[in-house]
Amino acid sequence: MSDLSMRELHDTEFPIPVEMQENLAIxxxxxxxxxxxxxxxxPMLFGLACCAIEMIATAASRYDxxxxxxxxxxxxxxxxxxxxxxxxxxxxxxxxxxxxxxQMPEPKYVLAMGACASGGGPFKEGYHVVSGIDQYVPVDVYxxxxxxxxxxxxxxxxxxxxxxxxQSLANMDDVPWYGVGPxxxxxxxxxxxxxxxxxxMELIRVQAExxxxxxxxxxxxxxAAVLEDVSKRTEAAAGAAVAVAAAPVVTxxxxxxxxxxxxxxxxxxxxxxxxKLQQGS
Amino acid sequence: xxxxxxxxxxxxxxxDIKTAIEALKQQFPDWVxxxxxxxxxxxxxxxxxxxxxARTMRDQYGFDYLSSATAVDYLGVEDSMEMVYHxxxxxxxxxxxxxxxxxxxxxxIPSLIDVWPGADFQEREAYDLYGIxxxxxxxLKRILLWEGFDGHPMRKDWKEPYYEEExxxxxxxxxxxxxxRAEELNAFGKNVKYPADLDLSRLNDTSEEAxxxxxxxxxxxxxxxxxxxxKTDRLVVNLGPxxxxxxxxxxxxxxxxxxxxxxxxxxxxxxxxxxxxxGERNSWLANIPYTDRLDYISSMGNNHGYVLAVEQLLAMGxxxxxxxxxxxxxxxxxxxxxxxxxxxxxxxxxLNDLGAFFTPSLYxxxxxxxxxxxxxxxxxxxxxxxxxxxQGVYKDxxxxxxxxxxxxNDQVRDFNTMDYLTELINERLPRSIDELDFFLTDSEIxxxxxxxxxxxxxxxxxxxxxxGPLLRASGVPYDVRRADPYSIYPELDFDVAVRYHxxxxxxxxxxxxxxxxxxxxxxxxxxxxxxxxxEDFFAGNKSIYMPRVPLGEAYGRxxxxxxxxxxxxxxxxxxxxxxxxxxxxxxxPSFINLTPLGQMCKGQKVADVVAILGSIDIVLGETDR
Ligand code: SF4
Numbered sequence: 001m002s003d004l005s006m007r008e009l010h011d012t013e014f015p016i017p018v019e020m021q022e023n024l025a026i027x028x029x030x031x032x033x034x035x036x037x038x039x040x041x042x043p044m045l046f047g048l049a050c051c052a053i054e055m056i057a058t059a060a061s062r063y064d065x066x067x068x069x070x071x072x073x074x075x076x077x078x079x080x081x082x083x084x085x086x087x088x089x090x091x092x093x094x095x096x097x098x099x100x101x102x103q104m105p106e107p108k109y110v111l112a113m114g115a116c117a118s119g120g121g122p123f124k125e126g127y128h129v130v131s132g133i134d135q136y137v138p139v140d141v142y143x144x145x146x147x148x149x150x151x152x153x154x155x156x157x158x159x160x161x162x163x164x165x166x167q168s169l170a171n172m173d174d175v176p177w178y179g180v181g182p183x184x185x186x187x188x189x190x191x192x193x194x195x196x197x198x199x200x201m202e203l204i205r206v207q208a209e210x211x212x213x214x215x216x217x218x219x220x221x222x223x224a225a226v227l228e229d230v231s232k233r234t235e236a237a238a239g240a241a242v243a244v245a246a247a248p249v250v251t252x253x254x255x256x257x258x259x260x261x262x263x264x265x266x267x268x269x270x271x272x273x274x275x276k277l278q279q280g281s
Numbered sequence: 282x283x284x285x286x287x288x289x290x291x292x293x294x295x296x297d298i299k300t301a302i303e304a305l306k307q308q309f310p311d312w313v314x315x316x317x318x319x320x321x322x323x324x325x326x327x328x329x330x331x332x333x334x335a336r337t338m339r340d341q342y343g344f345d346y347l348s349s350a351t352a353v354d355y356l357g358v359e360d361s362m363e364m365v366y367h368x369x370x371x372x373x374x375x376x377x378x379x380x381x382x383x384x385x386x387x388x389x390i391p392s393l394i395d396v397w398p399g400a401d402f403q404e405r406e407a408y409d410l411y412g413i414x415x416x417x418x419x420x421l422k423r424i425l426l427w428e429g430f431d432g433h434p435m436r437k438d439w440k441e442p443y444y445e446e447e448x449x450x451x452x453x454x455x456x457x458x459x460x461x462r463a464e465e466l467n468a469f470g471k472n473v474k475y476p477a478d479l480d481l482s483r484l485n486d487t488s489e490e491a492x493x494x495x496x497x498x499x500x501x502x503x504x505x506x507x508x509x510x511x512k513t514d515r516l517v518v519n520l521g522p523x524x525x526x527x528x529x530x531x532x533x534x535x536x537x538x539x540x541x542x543x544x545x546x547x548x549x550x551x552x553x554x555x556x557x558x559x560g561e562r563n564s565w566l567a568n569i570p571y572t573d574r575l576d577y578i579s580s581m582g583n584n585h586g587y588v589l590a591v592e593q594l595l596a597m598g599x600x601x602x603x604x605x606x607x608x609x610x611x612x613x614x615x616x617x618x619x620x621x622x623x624x625x626x627x628x629x630x631x632l633n634d635l636g637a638f639f640t641p642s643l644y645x646x647x648x649x650x651x652x653x654x655x656x657x658x659x660x661x662x663x664x665x666x667x668x669x670x671x672q673g674v675y676k677d678x679x680x681x682x683x684x685x686x687x688x689x690n691d692q693v694r695d696f697n698t699m700d701y702l703t704e705l706i707n708e709r710l711p712r713s714i715d716e717l718d719f720f721l722t723d724s725e726i727x728x729x730x731x732x733x734x735x736x737x738x739x740x741x742x743x744x745x746x747x748x749g750p751l752l753r754a755s756g757v758p759y760d761v762r763r764a765d766p767y768s769i770y771p772e773l774d775f776d777v778a779v780r781y782h783x784x785x786x787x788x789x790x791x792x793x794x795x796x797x798x799x800x801x802x803x804x805x806x807x808x809x810x811x812x813x814x815x816e817d818f819f820a821g822n823k824s825i826y827m828p829r830v831p832l833g834e835a836y837g838r839x840x841x842x843x844x845x846x847x848x849x850x851x852x853x854x855x856x857x858x859x860x861x862x863x864x865x866x867x868x869x870p871s872f873i874n875l876t877p878l879g880q881m882c883k884g885q886k887v888a889d890v891v892a893i894l895g896s897i898d899i900v901l902g903e904t905d906r
Contacts (some may be wrong), residue, residue: 046523047530048529048530048903049529049530049552049574049577049901050577050664050665050902052529053578053664055648057646057650060642060643062650063644087552088554090551090552090553090554092426092474092553093522093530093551093552096522096523097523101524102524115727120472122571123554123555123559125441125443125444125552125562126441126556126558127434127442127472127557128425128426128434128458128550128553128554128555128556129554129555130471131463131464131471131472135470135471145665146665147665149663152696191429191430192429192479193429193430193431193475193479194430194431194473194474194476195473196473197469197471200469200471201469202481204469207468207469207475208479211477212477219467219468271794272347
């Protein structure tokens with residue numbers, strides 16, 4: 001909120017005379033960065049589905065998002081800090097969404113509004129629905145609801161502000177934009193016979209080979225032990241709901257390793273540069 | 282007042298349709314037959330002579346309005362597919378239902394686009410989802426999915442990646458409660474399923490190229506404009522799917538000559554959420570909350586259409602009781618309030634599209650919040666009301682409207698419901714409509730931007746199956762509430778609003794007119810509410826909201842704020858087994874009203890496209906379903 005007083009902004013141990021405390025603060029770079037960023041979040045103006053209507057209602061006069069410095073909705077990704085994914089993400093739509101996300105300048109945040117954007121929602125089993133936008137772009141805040149009430153959305157936005165407050169320049173791993181260089185763009189999904197996530201190419205190849213050999217493909221068998229355990233527990237609980245522990249999600253290890261490798265290289269470069277600078281001075 | 286006054290759906294004028302059918306059968310004894318299946322109505326037409334018969338229907342029998350055209354896959358019942366058409370007369374009356382059957386392999390049916398151009402998008406949808414080829418259709422491309430998608434998903438033998446079973450509730454959830462997350466069983470952890478013969482070496486996205494092909498972009502512009510003084514460039518501009526006009530994820534590809542539009546092609550499907558397929562897995566009752574999410578601004582109206590359709594089916598069985606009078610009164614109350622909500626929204630955002638960014642819409646939707654408060658108090662949710670049930674409504678109106686959860690902060694919100702409604706209907710709503718009228722109607726800018734823009738002549742509006750304000754602003758006084766009455770509308774006194782110029786300005790004015798008519802209806806509803814206080818709001822057995830649905834088909838339609846909303850439902854399969862709709866189709870006004878968009882925009886300036894779109898008033902949840 002923009003009414004942050006100078007006292008709150010003061011973030012160091014240097015004493016300031018009482019009479020100047022309203023006007024002067026000595027603070028850290030992180031704090032001032034975070035403070036200015038969180039007080040002028042500009043969401044991207046785009047709505048996907050029903051949730052977008054509640055998003056508009058939140059921005060309208062009764063709930064008035066402007067109180068949080070967030071009313072400046074920008075129609076261009078280049079000018080926005082926050083992407084509110086407000087509604088069902090379909091396979092056809094995820095392509096532009098990823099593209100828009102890549103076009104947003106850093107620092108950037110994503111808020112998944114509603115059940116659909118968080119995990120597929122009521123339409124999850126549909127053949128054209130993506131089970132949550134977090135399968136493609138990283139999400140900072142999830143707001144549950146179908147649709148979330150304006151109050152819930154505002155709570156989500158305030159939570160995002162809190163999250164920003166906690167980010168630090170000192171910790172490079174914390175957020176990519178405090179690290180070195182711009183972070184990698186998310187690869188754009190391909191609309192082939194089915195949507196293809198380029199990060200899963202290797203996995204798809206393996207499964208396609210299985211299919212060519214006539215084996216079963218595309219399904220993951222739960223380990224026998226798990227199944228047995230489940231059926232035992234189901235019988236024991238006699239109808240009570242039992243959830244299966246989530247099997248670890250397979251990621252593309254090679255691509256992941258490469259990404260981390262690139263990160264480390266960049267870090268090395270920066271260290272070397274710093275060292276040189278120090279020597280020079 | 283009890284049940285006797287409530288009107289059974291679609292009994293008016295039925296004799297007339299019989300005469301028409303008899304005459305048709307005499308005229309084409311070999312091609313037209315009665316549909317004798319249990320619970321079905323209408324005629325079966327030989328598919329090879331469909332166009333001829335359809336033309337006769339239109340020209341000789343006056344069925345000039347093709348409301349709905351959709352496909353059904355009868356795999357396992359008859360091993361054929363069929364197209365089902367519902368044609369109406371714009372002078373009113375019930376539907377002439379006719380069907381054309383085709384084998385599932387190499388399914389092909391002649392296109393009716395020459396008879397009723399309004400069949401255009403609906404046939405493309407059937408092609409996309411069912412794989413039926415329409416001979417003679419000039420632009421048979423996929424419409425909801427992308428070009429290159431594997432398979433036709435609404436066919437009964439196509440399985441989605443997260444497929445579990447044909448019927449809900451799935452065994453994994455109930456009664457055993459063995460819950461698994463679908464992603465965990467998928468090797469990719471995603472909602473995907475690749476064909477077995479996926480060729481990895483040739484993976485490129487061709488969906489965009491396919492889109493642009495057939496748009497006539499290869500024209501030699503130099504030659505075209507050779508004899509004109511002012512040289513112009515031909516330019517293809519892509520609007521959407523993410524763009525600042527507030528109509529959701531809709532995309533238009535516009536070919537410009539200078540600033541003038543030469544052609545416009547709507548591209549949709551960015552919010553295709555498989556409503557119909559999920560609906561066919563759901564039980565009948567479980568579809569009601571899904572209908573909320575069709576046209577998410579007017580959920581009550583969506584509920585109403587669906588329950589009417591299923592009630593028609595139920596009425597064929599013997600355990601059915603018509604909704605009580607109080608239920609009908611409450612339904613009309615909700616639906617008309619919803620119409621106001623929708624029109625506030627439509628007018629506010631039409632102004633947005635004209636460039637008056639947000640100020641008018643803030644005023645327009647202020648009163649909406651009052652209505653939503655009422656919905657929340659009654660149904661529990663602001664937007665997704667899930668309120669109506671077969672044979673009644675879910676709950677009676679509460680005594681008081683108040684914020685229960687947060688009373689400390691919300692002390693201002695505690696009203697007697699009837700007082701609240703009375704004040705809303707008698708004072709607040711009329712006042713705010715007058716306010717909009719006062720500020721907007723005579724505004725010079727609005728007049729300059731809207732009068733004569735986006736003209737839609739009445740013949741075209743009928744031919745293209747337009748509905749709702751779009752149709753009536755072109756001078757066709759067709760309103761389902763009067764043309765084919767349902768619920769208690771026959772006893773209510775209101776006029777069908779109609780305007781004659783067919784431009785954006787008239788579409789704006791007609792929404793104001795309709796809001797005033799709605800207020801007029803609501804004023805008649807108030808005493809009826811008082812009178813029926815305490816009566817039953819649900820006719821059936823409350824412990825089972827869902828009686829068994831007899832076999833058959835039904836088409837229920839209502840005048841939704843955006844136009845005629847119809848539900849085509851088929852009950853088939855094992856009469857003793859689990860009860861799901863065999864076919865659940867939504868005739869979405871937002872979808873079909875877009876058919877003439879290209880025609881309306883031709884010759885206009887590019888800046889007007891968004892305004893024309895805004896004046897049609899679409900909602901993507903319904904367009905793409
Ligand atoms: S979460 Fe609910 S309200 Fe939001 S987009 Fe999904 S279905 Fe619509």
